[in-house]
Amino acid sequence: MKQFLLPAALTALLSSPLAAQDAGEEGNDPSLMERGADLFWEGLRQEMAPALEDLQDMIGEIGPSMGAFLSEMGPALAEIAKEVEDWSAYELPEILPNGDIIIRRKPKENAPAGKEDEAEEGVTEI
Structure with a gap:
């Protein structure tokens, strides 16, 4: 299920500005299909919000320790990478x-x- 949610969320984020532009240019009310699609994407965004917030929290927790690791081990790993052809x-x-x-x-x-x-x-x- 999670494998489906990420591509769907990305599609939703990319398609919503385009749908808004099309509806505004024509001056007509959105069709039933457009309204259904908008409701679907909005529901998907609401479902994804907690997962995205958890991901941001996890990155906030891991970020400082990862930075410390890279500052300590980065130069040593770079030297090893130079030696291996x-x-x-x-x-x-x-x-x-x-x-x-x-x-x-x-x-x-x-x-x-x-x-x-x-x-x-x-x-x-x-």
Whole structure:
């Protein structure tokens, strides 16, 4: 249901100014279909209002801590990003039981037997 509400809300927000312009240009009263559509979108806006308010509250709570995280970790992450040339050459990070995070290089498909040892040396520990 939530997957339907977001696109519907966006459509409602974008279509209401257009509907108001059309009705004002013609000078006629809106048709029964137009009034029904307006009532539908208004009801949808009222249904979405609490969810949007909750989202704003959540962003207000998370925002300061996210800013602090980015100010502390941002420079370190930027340095790591400069050193890695091709992210697709690495597997997903793995967290070990002791808390270490390792990122392994993906094995090369057609590498000779001696080259596999080099791939193991490519383990980056954070």
